[in-house]
Amino acid sequence: MRARTPTSPTLPTQISEKLYQRARLVIPDGVNRSTVERHPHPDYAGWGHGAYLHDVDGNRYLDLNNNFTTLIHGHTFEPVIEAVSRALRDGTCFSNPTLSEIHLAELLCERIPAVEQVRFVNTGTEAVMFAIKAARAATGRPAVAKIEGAYHGAYDWAEAGQTGTPETWGPPEEPLSVAYYSGQPGSVTDEVILLRFNDAEGARRRIAAHHQRLACILIDPMPSRAGLLPPDNAFLTAVVETARQYGVLIIADEVLNLRQGYNGASARFGLNPDLITMGKIIGGGFPIGAIGGSKAAMAVFDGRGGPPLLPQAGTFSANPISMVAGFTSMIAMTRQQFEKLDRLGNHLRASLRQLIAKYEAPFSVTGAASLFRLHPKADAPREYRDAYLSGQEAQTMRWLGRHFKQHGIVLPYAAAACLSTAMDESDIKLIIDTFEKALISEEIGA
CATH class of the missing domain: 3.90.1150.10 (Aspartate Aminotransferase, domain 1)
Incomplete structure (x- = not known):
């Protein structure tokens, strides 16, 4: 033509x-x-x-x-500009907590069904990293299961297996965890178990085979770089049932997909995770990340009775500018x-x-x-x-x-x-x- x-x-x-x-x-x-x-x-x-x-x-x-x-909201969303301009006059960061972090935490806990408590970090990568660490701290196990080809930021155990090719990804029934960068330790890829998206029986079999060392299953409800594909109900059911059977925690990575609805993507697809990672839209255009989940899953961060099972800090975590921008942006997302x-x-x-x-x-x-x-x-x-x-x-x-x-x-x-x-x-x-x-x-x- x-x-x-x-x-x-x-x-x-x-x-x-x-x-x-x-x-x-x-x-x-x-x-x-x-x-x-x-x-x-x-x-x-x-x-x-x-x-x-x-x-x-x-x-x-x-x-x-x-x-x-x-x-x-696109670029230069006026309510965020006005709110941040006011906040800048009061200070950009403190070692002390601020009221603004409570406001955003309350909003997320109110909206997202699986979230009862929240900890803020600076990026989606940090959110995924601390969610994986939280699962390890809770279970005492080291390994991570994730979806072949899915992107979850720049933490080693989240990166492995995201760039397989026909030459390297292995047989369908046993997908190989391919190193993401030159020199990535083999011990990392050994601790990452890949599941093929929408392969329900394969997920049951792989989780069961490795359950003794699995801390968590890291799953994006609609993995973007792996195709932006909808999950089958049978697949999600297989993942949840098998994880619950063996005491493996489920982490829903909604750093990108939280934008799928007022209650997030997990609620949209009927997934009930232990932990949810968030970022992007909750920062109103400023750097942010968050780990949310049930009180039981989030208890590893609690240090009121002694040293927490998982210490978590960060110089700019919950900084008031990101908190104010995120709260203002999310309030506008009715x-x-x-x-x-x-x-x-x-x-x-x-x-x-x-x-x-x-x-x-x-x-x-x-x-x-x-x-x-x-x-x-x-x-x-x-x-x-x-x-x-x-x-x-x-x-x-x-x-x-x-x-x-x-x-x-x-x-x-x-x-x-x-x-x-x-x-x-x-x-x-x-x-x-x-x-x-x-x-x-x-x-x-x-």
Whole structure:
């Protein structure tokens, strides 16, 4: 088929190119996060407002990244700006606790069914790290079970097994825990047991086989980098029943997926974990992480009767700026706002699927609530191995990202795209129209 749409003009990038050259002199690889996209250089942000990001070269984009799903209200949300501006005048951090941390803790305990108590940290990585440590402290066991391909931050035992390839991931019935980085200790990978997402019988068998050394099962209810896939009820039931049978704690990683509803993702899918890790949207655009759970599970942090089983501290943990920003942002996320995002997300995913069917295109769509992900596969994946991109598929998705950028949209590569409360139907239409232009272009995948 011949292209029906003209190629868009090249966007200006000169300032970003020069900044990247400067950055590479003083920062390894020129960036501070390996997740920053470069084609072949990053686009340096200038400012953001509402649903849109403006780069230093003057380009304007509908932002479907929102700092990796953090900004649920979009950029420069005015209530947060006002609240933080007032808080800054009182001090940015103290060694003492503040009232603001009680406010945010009370909100989370009220909303999230599995959360009776909360401890705050600075990042999602820290939240996962301390949740795993809490499970170890409670059970006296060292090992962790997690979903193959799932991302849980930068703690060694959370990283192992997230980057397997067809050459390294092993047989389906015994997936191998592949080291994440060169030099990662073999003792780490030995203590990480992989479960394949939506493989109920495999989960029962693997948990039972390793239960004597398993402290916890780390599970994202809808793992983003592993495909943003919905869980089967049978799979969740298998995980919960087997974990309870052997006294293994369940940690739900909702650092990303808490945005799926007023009560979070576990409640949405019927999962009742012992511990929940949170971050991103609960910080209102500022660094934050949190570990929540039942009083029994959180008791390992309690030092009132002597040294706690698990000491936890951090210079900036529960700093008042993050607490105030997070509380203000979350108060604004009413049930009605979550329902709005559900409606926009449902409309978008349905429209994308209609276009795929109309053009008989080799794509599929996954996601829920305000999250979606496009796959260059005719059949929607059910687990990580299905979602893994071949060389040609990766090339197609790189092309699609460039196509969206040329049409004024930031589309994350191989990760969840997300909506914000700052978006409306016109923004959804822009996404739909841009995808249709891609489907009728002979350049796709070239």
